[in-house]
Amino acid sequence: MAAAGDEAAAPLLETEEKAAAAYREGCPGCAVDRRKALNAGVPYREFFHIWIIILVSCLSISSLFPFLYFMIMTRFVCTHTSRNNDQYGFLLILLGAAYMLGRALTSTGWGVIADRIGRKPVIVFGIFSALLFNTLFGLSVNYWMAISTRFLIGSLNGLIGPIRAYAIEICRPEHQAIALSLVSTSWAIGLIIGPTIGGYLAQVPENYSDVIVFPYFLPSLCISFFCFVILISCIWLPETLHNHKADKMGDQTSESSISHLSDPEELNEHGTSATTDQNLFKNWPLMSSIILFCIMSFEDMAYTEIFSLWAESDRKYGGLSFSTEDVGQVLAISGASIFAYQIFIYPRILGVVGPIKASRIATSLSMVLILTYAPITYLSRPWSQIAVTIASILKNNFVVSTFRFILSFYACVNIGGYPRSTFLMFIFALK
Numbered sequence: 001m002a003a004a005g006d007e008a009a010a011p012l013l014e015t016e017e018k019a020a021a022a023y024r025e026g027c028p029g030c031a032v033d034r035r036k037a038l039n040a041g042v043p044y045r046e047f048f049h050i051w052i053i054i055l056v057s058c059l060s061i062s063s064l065f066p067f068l069y070f071m072i073m074t075r076f077v078c079t080h081t082s083r084n085n086d087q088y089g090f091l092l093i094l095l096g097a098a099y100m101l102g103r104a105l106t107s108t109g110w111g112v113i114a115d116r117i118g119r120k121p122v123i124v125f126g127i128f129s130a131l132l133f134n135t136l137f138g139l140s141v142n143y144w145m146a147i148s149t150r151f152l153i154g155s156l157n158g159l160i161g162p163i164r165a166y167a168i169e170i171c172r173p174e175h176q177a178i179a180l181s182l183v184s185t186s187w188a189i190g191l192i193i194g195p196t197i198g199g200y201l202a203q204v205p206e207n208y209s210d211v212i213v214f215p216y217f218l219p220s221l222c223i224s225f226f227c228f229v230i231l232i233s234c235i236w237l238p239e240t241l242h243n244h245k246a247d248k249m250g251d252q253t254s255e256s257s258i259s260h261l262s263d264p265e266e267l268n269e270h271g272t273s274a275t276t277d278q279n280l281f282k283n284w285p286l287m288s289s290i291i292l293f294c295i296m297s298f299e300d301m302a303y304t305e306i307f308s309l310w311a312e313s314d315r316k317y318g319g320l321s322f323s324t325e326d327v328g329q330v331l332a333i334s335g336a337s338i339f340a341y342q343i344f345i346y347p348r349i350l351g352v353v354g355p356i357k358a359s360r361i362a363t364s365l366s367m368v369l370i371l372t373y374a375p376i377t378y379l380s381r382p383w384s385q386i387a388v389t390i391a392s393i394l395k396n397n398f399v400v401s402t403f404r405f406i407l408s409f410y411a412c413v414n415i416g417g418y419p420r421s422t423f424l425m426f427i428f429a430l431k
Helices: 002-021 029-039 046-061 065-079 086-117 117-137 143-156 160-169 173-201 217-236 248-261 264-269 284-312 326-351 355-370 374-378 381-413 420-430
Strands: none
Touching: 002 065, 046 117, 046 143, 046 160, 046 173, 065 173, 065 284, 065 326, 086 117, 086 143, 086 160, 117 143, 117 160, 117 217, 160 173, 160 248, 173 217, 173 326, 173 381, 217 381, 264 284, 284 326, 284 355, 284 381, 326 355, 326 381, 355 381
C-alpha cells in the first residue's frame, strides 16, 4: 500500500517540479504567472489600473471635439481675415486628425518596443507624453503649435495596443473576457467624462474673457491633472513581459498545457488553433476581421471628426447651430448609454443571436442610421437636439457591438509566432 501511495505521489511531485522549473527568478513575467497560478480570483487592482489608463487615453481624444470648432474660429482663424468659410472645415479636420496621424505612424513601432523592453515603460511614457503635450496644447498661441502638440500626443502615446495585451496577460484565461470588457467600458466612461470636460469648461464667462489669456486651457489642465495622478499610480503597476527566452522545457510545458486544457473541439469552438506556424495572411477568419475593423474604424473616426463640425455650424450651412455645451451634452449622454448598453443589454443580445449575428445586424443598422442625420437639420429646437441625441446613442452602440466582437476575437485567435502586443498595435495603427 505504501509503495502504491509513493507511485501515485511521484507524478504529482514531478508535475510540481516542472511547474517550478518553468518560473525564472527575477523575471517579472514569471512572477505574474506564478501569482496567477496561486490566486484563482479576479485581479481587481490590476483591472482598476487598466481601467483608469484606458480612461485617460480616451479623455485626450473625446474632450477636444465639443470646443474644436470654436477654438479654430475664435482663437486662430480670427487673426487671418483673408481666410474664407470654406477653409474653416479644412483647418478643423486637419487639427482633429493630427492625433490619429501620429498614432498611425508610430503604433506598430510602439508595439515592437513593448515586446522588447516591456509593457510598463511604454504605458508610463505614453501617459507622461499625454500629460506634457496636452498641457502645451491648451497653451497654444497659434494654429501650428496646436497641430504640432496634437500630433506629438498621438505619436508618443503608444499605450493603446500594449494595454490591451497587458489586460490579456495579467489575468487567467477565464478572466480575459472581463478584462476586455473593462477596456470597452472604460472607453465608454471616457466618452462621458471627456465631452463633459471639454463642453462645460471651454466656454469662458464674459466677465473673465479679458483676464484669461488662454480660454481653452482649463479642459487641457484638468486632463493633465488626471494624467499626473494616474502616472503616480503606475508605480505599483506590475510588468508582464518575460525577460528571458523560452527554452525547450518552457515550450514543451506550454504545448502540453494546451493539449491538456483544450481538445480539438474546444479549440475550434473558440476560434483558436494549437499550431503556431500558420501564415497570418492565409488565416481568413483573422484577415476578414481585420478588414472589418478597418472599415468600421474609418466610418467611426469620420463620424467622430465631422459630428462636432456639423452640429456647431450655422443652420445656413446645413448645421444645427449647437453650442459647446450642447455638443458636450449629446456626447456625454451617448457615452453613458454605451456604458449601460455593455453592462445590461449587450450580454442579453449575445445570448439570443450570438456575437457574429449581433455584429452583422449592428453594422447594417449603423449604415442606415447615417442617412437619418440630414433631415434633422429641418427640425426646430428642442426637437433637433432630441433627435440627434437619439441618433447618436444608437450610432455609438451599433459601433460598440462590432468592436467588442472583433476585440474578443483577437483575444483568442491564433497569431502564430507574432508577439501579441506588436500585433495589437498593428491593428490599431490601421484604425
